[in-house]
Every structure is written in C-alpha cells, then in structure tokens.
Amino acid sequence: MRLAVGLTLLLLLLAGCGGGGGGSTGAAPDPSASGGETEGGGADLQTIEVESAGFELGVPASWKGLSGDDFSKSDALEEFSRENPSLAPYLSALQGGDSPMKLLAADPELESGFATNVNVLLQTVPDGTSAEEYAQLNRSGITSSLDLDGEIESEPVHHPAGDAAVARYRANLTAAGEKKTFSFVQYYFVQGTNAYVVTYTTVPEAEERYSADFEQSAGSFRFL
Secondary structure, X not given: OOOHHHHHHHHHHHHOOOOOOOEOOOOOOOHHHOOOXXXXXXXXXXXXXXXXXXXXXXXXXXXXXXXXXXHHOOOHHHHHHHHOHHHHHHHHHHOOOOOOEEEEEEOOOEEOOEOOEEEEEEEEOXXXXXXXXXXXXXXXXXXXXXXXXXXXXXXXXXXXXXEEEEXXXXXXXXXXXXXXXXXXXXXXXXXXXXXEEEEEEEOHHHHHHHHHHHHHHHHOOEEO
C-alpha cells in the first residue's frame, strides 16, 4: 500500500517552487476565502471549507488560500495566479480533478525567497486504519524518498477532530538549481476510509516565527 507516493511527490514540488527574491508581494488578504476568525488570543484565522473533500481548515488571515472546490468556478485559478504572481508556481500541484491536493494556502511574505505554506492531501485507506498507522506508512515513504536532515520526530496527539498524529522533520531539496533545507510539520487525520495529511512547509530560519501559527491552524482542522 503506497500511501506516501503522492505525498512525497507534492512535497518535492512545493519545496522547489519558492518565488524569486525576498520581501512582501504587497497582496491583500483574499476575502473570498475567509470564513471567520479565531476567538481569544493568537493570530486571526480565515476558515477555508472544502466541501467536496469533507473538511475545513483555518489559516492565518493574511495568507492566500485556494481550495479544490474553487477550481470548478470560472477563471478562479487564473485569477488567483494573476493576483498572486509569487504563488503561481505552486498552483500546478492543484490542477486536475484527480489531484490528491485539496487545499493550498501560502504567506505572501516571502522568507529567503520561499512562500511558507500549508497543503492538505486526501488519500483513501482501508477502513479501520488509525491516524498513527497512516503516519507510520507515510514516514516509511518519506524516509526512503527524501534526503532528510536529521531524524523524523513523530507522536500521536489528541485533537478536537479526534485522534491524530504529528511528524516534524527537515529535508534537503534542490530548488532553482540550489540545494536548500526545508522544515516540515505534518498532521495526519483519518475518518473512515479518508485520510488527510496537513503539511506546513517553511525554511529553518523561520521555524520559530511560524510555530504558533502552524499549531493554531492545525488545531482548527474539522471534518464536515
């Protein structure tokens, strides 16, 4: 059961598609993707609902987000690319109705030429598969496919959406002809035969800055 194949390929694609140069694109938050804000402290979140894939996820309100459902709307992908040129390279991973990627959101503020982002993949698993089992299967694929920088740190976690698992690791990938190190935080969720991988990707120097945002966003994941 090769559950990690699509995940690994998309990680390689996303990590290799940082925009050129640093600094901000100057783009404003996308109100069409906003479904509300978090209560209490922490960053405000916009909620992106992906009805066809059966989940919703909150991401920082300043990020640009696009769900798989948006692709059925006329010119949605083209307009998003035009308004956010620094994020356009990521969008090829979302094209096609059979794409396992169901959501992509990214920070328009580039860090070392890279747009910190989150993506959600949906895969089918045998009924009865636990989140921890699913995480272990993906761990095997990641270990065999990526040039890891250190060990994968993983653990089961109790989550508002139910039992889940989280993994943290760094990997060396080639981007724009240059070998770079990227940091990944992945959350695994399973409901019936649907398995979801929520992957946050940034550069090592920005790990601390984004840590709370990643945790808060992952805590907002809900099944529909």
